[in-house]
């Protein structure tokens with residue numbers, strides 16, 4: 001994944017637990033870099049190892065870290081100048097979710113080696129959405145829960161995010177439900 005993902009993991013760990021903890025994570029992960037270049041692609045393994053090492057050091061399940069990372073990512077990309085590309089403020093939540101693939105395509109214009117996920121929105125009712133998440137990468141469902149919770153937060157909405165179907169033998173994608181409160 002592009003370095004900006006690993007840099008965001010660094011940002012999350014450093015802000016919450018300090019720089020020394022981050023250096024410990026890098027060491028435990030056995031990755032060569034202590035810091036990453038946002039616009040350079042790195043093997044996915046680097047990201048997975050960072051999450052695994054952080055999970056061990058912080059004694060927190062990787063799923064909980066990935067969810068926290070998803071929430072953090074929404075704020076991070078806004079701060080790092082990708083806000084306009086995301087165009088979150090200009091759209092309703094449903095418009096934004098329906099446009100996620102187009103948004104990653106805009107990102108891919110600057111990051112040609114991007115292998116983005118894909119999302120498919122179904123509007124069940126005004127307050128209830130379902131989102132299909134298609135990815136070639138395993139294990140990132142909890143991150144999507146965090147991303148969706150982060151989106152609700154920055155949109156000033158309240159509601160629940162549920163992971164209602166896991167990719168497996170009978171389903172080739174992960175399914176999420178977003179239930180908005182009245």
Ligand code: HEM
Nearest residue numbers: 001002077082085086107114115116117135136137140147
């Ligand atoms: C302008 C804002 C955003 C930028 C710049 C961005 C960029 C990226 C980048 C660089 C990756 C790593 C993929 C790679 O390097 O091949 C990625 C992955 C991902 N993005 Fe985004 N993204 C943005 C917003 C979002 C939002 C709002 C969502 C919400 C659903 C999202 C969902 C994901 C997921 C789930 C992945 C994990 C990769 C996978 O599932 O295979 N992204 N994105």
